[in-house]
Amino acid sequence: MAMKVVYLNSSILHIQMLTNTTPAQQTVFESCKDMPAGFLFYLCLQFINLSLGIPANVMVLWLIHKNKGDSSTSDIFILHLAILDILFCLMPPLELVNLMYLATGHIWSTLSFVYGVKDCSLLFLSCICLDRYMAVRHPILFAELKDRQHRKVCALAMWALTLAYAVTRCVDTVPNFEKVFIVMILAAFAFMVFCNISILWALSQSGPGRDEMHPVKKRAFKMVLIILAIIVFNYLPPVALFPFKQYFVPDVFRCYIHYFAFGFMDISSSIQPMLYLSKEKLNASLCVKCKGSCCGGKAAQEVST
Template sequence: MEVLYINSSVLLVSHRPLNVTPQQTVYEHCKDMPTVIIWYLGLQFINMFLGIPANLTVLWLIHKNKGDSSTSDIFILHLAVLDMLFCLIPPLELANIVFLTTSSTWYVLRFFYGIKDSSPLFLSCICLDRYVAVVHPITFTELKDRQHRAVLAMAVWLITLAYAAAKCVGNIAHFEKVFTAMILTAFAFMVFCNITILWVLRQSGPGRDEKHPVKKRAFKMVLIILAIIVFNYFPPVALFPFQDYFSADVFSCYIHYLAFGLMDFSSTIQPMLYLSKEKMPRSLDCCRTSTTHVQ
């Protein structure tokens, strides 16, 4: 079958290296530098074995605590669903990279890649919700019980599905610029929100005020979130705009899988972070109620 390639930047659309013939697998194309591909596939299977149960646990806890939950939980719930869907693809991805030469399965993979590419949008919604809560508490109180969060979540899903469908087609000229613009904008927005939150919490004296342990925990948690955002999303932000400075083989077999591997691993790290700040029930008989987390 014919493989769809339209320009030197199509890698960001197809996730398939350049110059791969219909008779050649991705692994065969990168046989001279396979280390990063092996590492990438290892991370994807870690995502499957840890990410799926972690995201299922997040969904269960949000459902269990729905009567006493954070306003950001609606975005965390949708993010967990998105990440769980993405965590289903490693077996197909392994087969496609190592064994298959047909281009038909890339349509399915591109759709799921498109879904994952859009996960920073839900993270941005979480950061925005926390930003308003900390920096503009009066406005947050007025909006707390409104339905705008559900509307915003549905709007993000519409954007996500439209983006994934367009990426699935795979022959839209310069479509890779959409991903670059989206990841750069979301990254800058998330960093701004979290740094501002840290500054405001710091002004309230989390290091000096012994009477506010909740603010101390919030300060530490936002600091961890900021570190994870930088760890998972900084590599594509830093590397993809400079794609033309790398050779085609180095970018497609090394830089590409390094950046996407770190970004995709957020499907495990994000639910683990949420669970780390939750007080889990001591038993799984569903008869005990876990306490809610801090806003």
Template structure:
């Protein structure tokens, strides 16, 4: 039968040892190591109940403050829309992993998995925007009021939809290598941008142990973002290229769900980080007015 899972390997062939294997669900095939699948599904439902309202609140705040938004908010807005779409999938995913043996409904899930796979592209745009603002402020200022960010966002959406459609088909040879290359390139780029930003902010103070309060807050925020990028996106980067070193069943039932469970949970962590930043800015504004 074919076992459909949430990754760049959305379907992999399992050779049944008997005729009844074709009737098994994904959960039945992994029944001797079910802990990670249960953990993964629990994480997905937490993602749904936490991620949807958090991302909706992000959209509301960006709309409410559209007269006073940062240059990165256009990418944050599109990332929130993408995450909301992905956070709608856990009920269907639960049904397909635990109850259903048909492969038809996996076409829908593969499309949404393709959307989530491409989310690092929007994160890379956010990192690039912040990188230009800190490392190349003159160039950033000259481009600040132009429409290149909207063009870039449209380009990312077209790339995302094309990738998701190709993934939905599910029979492209070596298609998993596209995801591996994309996540590795995006991860490397995001880490480079954030480390460079941290270094520039750290060196921009009057002395090595001094830093302007605004830059200090920016330094702490970028450090948190870097930690989240490593936590959410390092597992697939570290594990997927070494698939052949694991037994097929261990990779399909264990390694895969660990890597992508952490990556998928970014749909909740990212909006929560944005909301915490907005709350911090609001508190600082109120404090300044009181003084």
């Protein structure tokens, strides 16, 4: 009897026992029954995504559609990210069946594809960070490129990469394909942290002849700091743990580390739309106070939205 263990860059673990006759399949619940805390923690976060993430992302889509005449340059990436997250947030019931009751190939393939798509949400997040970085650090070039179609082309390119990654993950024919995810998340995490720290540094600089930060810059600084904290909260666990998989006891990694790390990463599908909605509420209150006039620098306004 031989055992084949397949890991996905999602939160799913498939264990298939291969025999000379009929294959017997074992669920994650059965294989981790002595260490259930990891995947139970993960399932709790997934059902938070189901109950909170879907309505929050639908609200984001509605607000972007409603305010399309006065949208920020990052909204096209936020829109596609919301669509991706809605697809992901629909999966917890099917995943619960797979983890605890069934381990069939059809369910496995469906979840494999969806979680491959979710893995690539980092691409859209990186585009959002790059757009805001350009707005603050290179405002002249940003203004020249603002009204061009390159963001739509970039979004289409991100979807092409996402679908290619998800299909490759689903068919599972590339050896050691999980290393692609590790490289991608390390590169995206470093890039997003760099962009946000650069924005924070630029916003912290006072204008000529001023000793204090402008109030609008101060609000933008706080918002970017919150965004950076959320990025670290969601993505530092997998970044810090997955490259060192070989140093963990296999059962500990399979039943604990795997699910805890992906739990923090996947809850971003609820946290990110809630952050966007909170910013929209803040921007609306500022517009009321300013009676529709521009209250500050354009770069700070782009960052705050």
